[in-house]
Amino acid sequence: MQRLEDWPTRLAEFIEARQERAFSRGVSDCCMFVADAIEAMTGTDPAARWRGLYFTDKGAHRLLRDNGGVVGLCSLVLGPPIPAALAGRGDVVLIDAPEGEALAVCLGGTIAAQGGKGIIFLPATAAKAAWKV
Structure with missing residues (x-):
């Protein structure tokens, strides 16, 4: 996958x-x-x-398992994941959520994650691991 110019x-x-x-x-x-964020950035x-x-x-837990x-x-x-400190804008990060581990998107100094009623924003320091996009 390669990010689009814009x-x-x-x-x-x-x-x-x-x-x-x-x-x-x-x-x-x-x-x-x-996945939707990655699709927006890469097509x-x-x-x-x-x-x-x-x-x-149940279906989600089966898929994850x-x-x-x-x-x-x-x-x-x-x-493979990389250290969280190497995450840049648009990369995927791993965070701890009340239900367990969750994925989010790095926006630079903040992280955007799916919350119950919409996107929640956390400090980038909440990331435990990352993946380059």
């Missing part, structure tokens, strides 16, 4: 458009949020093979 604008527009989109398993959960959907396969917690959890699933698509 990826910064595309990422900003994506974040703006998703501000108030509520959490929905299989549609706007942490993995699909990150390639990294989650195409999983879309429409789950819409419940079968692919090595959140880290395994992300690594399957983007390669």
